[in-house]
Amino acid sequence: MTGALNILYVNISINSTAHSAPADQPAPGQSRYGWLAASLRARITQGEWVPGTALPAEAALAKEHGVALGTLRQALALLVAESLLERQHGRGTFVRAGLGGASMLRFFRFRQSDERTTTPNSSILKRHVELASSDVTDASELPAGASVLQLQRLRSISGQPCLLEQLTLPLPLFDALTNSDTAAWDDLLYPMYQRVCNVSIYRAEDTLSFGLLTPEQAALLQLDAGHPCAQVQRRAFDMHGHCVELRTTLGDAFAFQYTAQIR
């Protein structure tokens, strides 16, 4: 099941120490709970507990690792902080299913008379397979020569185009999307990635900038050529910390609004 992924990332996995299997004992200078967290992280990313399922109870895990309850709880707190786990009082500790919808709408305010919980409709305009450009391999850490699926996607609210997206998905991880009927695709991609390709998105990095629409882009968004646009460049990562989606989203700059907290 993870075979395709291993083929893709074999080089990275060898060189990476972030998620390698931990030793039997904490390294000198490493805290016991830090080592425990790494140990549990490895078991989770290796699929011992499937996303959505519950881990054994605190007491059981603590006993299994020969550690006090408080120490185990510190380890779990780390994994919760990196959004790999989710704890629910009285129910259990669950492996997170991944981001449901990390909607691009968080960056825009499009006029909607009533609700703002609506999901824009989605239509795929283009789809083709190509070799990854150097931009793509730089941003995603894909190996040179990797092939990727390129998508162009238009999102609309009640018939009005609002967001134009260019997506890059690594193959063979997303092979299942290269031939299926795009008209039947979901409006939300991340749940579909999970269902169809067994890929969960756990974290994303959105870089915001500003530009002007090309005539082609403008026509699709029903705006004038050269109209100002906000650009969101997203890198989305899976449970292993690998980049599994690159996305560039364009929208009317005057509909853009985002609030950041500074501490």
Place this chain on the structure above:
Amino acid sequence: MTGALNILYVNISINSTAHSAPADQPAPGQSRYGWLAASLRARITQGEWVPGTALPAEAALAKEHGVALGTLRQALALLVAESLLERQHGRGTFVRAGLGGASMLRFFRFRQSDERTTTPNSSILKRHVELASSDVTDASELPAGASVLQLQRLRSISGQPCLLEQLTLPLPLFDALTNSDTAAWDDLLYPMYQRVCNVSIYRAEDTLSFGLLTPEQAALLQLDAGHPCAQVQRRAFDMHGHCVELRTTLGDAFAFQYTAQIR
């Protein structure tokens, strides 16, 4: 010393429960460490420990409140999370001095041949006192009829204008700035607020959007009228959670770049 502040915020303080003095016992359903944190927060915001100084040691605080060490540590962790305290292994637990420089440059990439640690020069173009508009009172929760100090400020990097700012500061809190020589002001405002007005900024909320420069704005920034600009609307808060600065910053939209983390 906090008299001016009390005059300004008397209505808010009366209505607010967020930072009121806690009872002698945790309310039913409230955790002991939550209550302890509230108690310590009150003592900090009331000035019992001045920013930059150290709190008593864990053991002393725990004994004083008749609580176990672990419980006290949970309370301190809450205050660290809201950036009111800072802990340093082997040294102590300190009241934070506030944000040093929450630089607007975080949102922009201006071309600089060498370093990017440089602070732009700052010059005050306008300064006057006026009654707060409804926009201002809405955003800052100042009482209607409050008077405020309005500033216009231009920031430049090696002689090249890059950011145009409009600041609104509540009076009488910032009285010390109404007549002092603006040419002698610091390039960084927050350390100056602290030194001159005894106001520390602990948190800020920046709302990003795009617009077009008016002819006047464009002239100051040495750009064309109608040039696209990125706009950062900031609300900055002090230790008590009161908004003590409103700021609107304009800069060339093509220099705008910001990265947000999504989990």
Place this chain on the structure above:
DNA sequence: CAGTGGTCTAGACCACCGC
């Protein structure tokens, strides 16, 4: 060296959930 925060233990009891 003495004093600080960081880690860890082995318990106890409480609050919440679902059956």
Place this chain on the structure above:
DNA sequence: CGGTGGTCTAGACCACTGG
């Protein structure tokens, strides 16, 4: 009701800082 995570205790020892 039994099982889960959340709170709390009263210690012990370790790691870092500064004089």
